[in-house]
Amino acid sequence: MSNKDTPAAPVQRAKTTGLHKGDIAPGVAKVDPIIIADGVRRTFGGLTAVDVDHIEIPRNAITALIGPNGAGKTTLFNLLTGFDKPDEGKWTFNGHALAGMGAHKVARLGQVRTFQLTKALGLLTVLENMKLGAKDQIGENIFRGMIPKLWRKQEAEIEARAEVLLKKFKLDAKSSDFAASLSGGQRKLLEMARALMSEPALVMLDEPMAGVNPALTESLLDHILDLKEEGMTVLFVEHDMHMVRHIADWVIVMAEGKVVAEGPPDQVMKNQAVIDAYLGSHQDVDLGIVTGRIEGELNTAAITMAAEVEELDSKIAKRKEPRK
Amino acid sequence: MDILQILSNTGSSLIAPATIGYALAALGLAMHFGFTGLLNMGMAAFMAIGAYGYAISILTFGFPWWGGMLVGVGGSLIFALILGIPTLRLRGDYLAIVTIAAAEVVRLLFLTTTFDKYTGSADGLSGYHASFRAFNPIPDGTYGFGPWVYNANGWWVRIFGIVILALAALILWTVMRSPWGRVIKGIREDEDAVRALGKNVFSYKLQSLMLGGVFGAMGGIIYALPASVNPGVYVTSLTFFVYTALLLGGAATIFGPIIGSVIFWGVQTLLSNLLPALVNIGVLPFMTTTQSQTVRFILVGVALMLLVIYRPQGILGNKKELTFVK
Ligand SMILES: Nc1ncnc2c1ncn2[C@@H]1O[C@H](COP(=O)(O)OP(=O)(O)O)[C@@H](O)[C@H]1O
């Protein structure tokens, strides 16, 4: 991969290093892990979607989870956040054992996620979406909710916090519109901002950049970097290698349900297992060009790949959504 | 054709106990369906439990009228729990099937001769009015004007019903503008998103089912208050009629269900008086007066279809706020 087309990066911020202990290998121990998972396996009929022996997510760092489509990234997200139950396995978050815990309890502990297929609450306004994200609301109890005096003050505080975040995510002008009226990219932003309303310790973003317009990508990258500065941990799934290289401190590569490699971005990209599993024969293609996010000329390899991507996309569009 | 009589009957139906009962049940469905997105197709059972709970506790156990109402409401809360705990984890369409089945079970339990001593089986229950009427503060006599002339008992039932309805509407309005209501509407939009934000979705759905169920039970009680408890009332089509009233007014609104019920009963009464009269004067030569009563219900069905297709948000609803096709 060449660097010449990298977008004029805002200010390159320092990467967090020294995250692991001992030799780098899939499942390597971390100095200060926020999530430790062991033997997590999930099968759908005969298909093993996730089969992770050991994985640790470093605290207060940005970790990218990459891998080809169908590698099991979203399923792993679902398992870790309690949205799906594994066949076996256990894991802890901040020292709490999470296996078997319901999704809302996981979120309350400070592990908040977004979805690959954006879930904006369409018929709530943007501001209502944001307010919903705040934790420990007095008025969310039905009886206390009936007495506005009890929750007005907290509501005002939440609203103020929401407005600050909306401004940051450039959604403040849309504050009173129904979320259904937002563009796909704006919905991604809203979902992320909403998750932040709960002041989480770990933010898990499933393809946060998909569909976000290139002009917004940079500021989104900045937001994610800010999260780390504010002391949060970020785990995100992304296909765009530029973004991964630009912001990730650590990269975990999955293929066919397993962790096949991990390490700091520069090293992982050179790993033969990754090239085989993920990039295949396209390792010289700049994914930023293929996705149209970066201007540049497509070489032949990129053109073939773009065609493959398009074909895949149309197949996916034709196939009915399996979940729900 | 006595046009004055037809108009008078129609006018009277606007504040009839049946209308108020429907309005309460429709408010319950607004809670369930309009705000929470729960497709409860078993509202008739909540109404039956209210009415039977009221009548049985008075007739069999000698409760005062308010004790009977508490039993009816308590019964609906228990029913909501029994219905909700196993089913609220199901996705929308399954919930509809299960609630319809549960409502039939409840109806058949009230209808079976096994409990004839308490339920009166097919005859239903009556003669439980003494306690409620004894509390009537209105002196004997006939009051009112135009189509709305009733005796003291007639007014007592209506006033009581309207007060309960106003209270229910107030409660619904209060909770729906609170942060609790925000969570509820969020669940309607996408429950997984709400779960991801740390809200106990199951508990909220159960609360919604219980609150709406209480409204339904009170609706059943008001419906039965002036006359009798008749097992033929609490059939599945009752649920459909209440849905018609709800969708007519606007499912995700507070006043919509009330206005929808008033219009529903106004039109029903008008048609049930007007159609036979038209048959009798030979305007509708292709049907008999009996057939004209059936036509009335066909028209309800057609109206429901047209509503869902062309105006899913109802009369009062915001077009954007409730659509069936997302
Ligand atoms: N609910 C489901 N039922 C059956 N198969 C599923 C389900 N969810 C995911 N899968 C399968 O599990 C594999 C991993 O999927 P996923 O985790 O979505 O991959 P990724 O997010 O890495 O693209 C895929 O083969 C997918 O088809």
Ligand SMILES: [Mg+2]
């Ligand atoms: Mg995925």
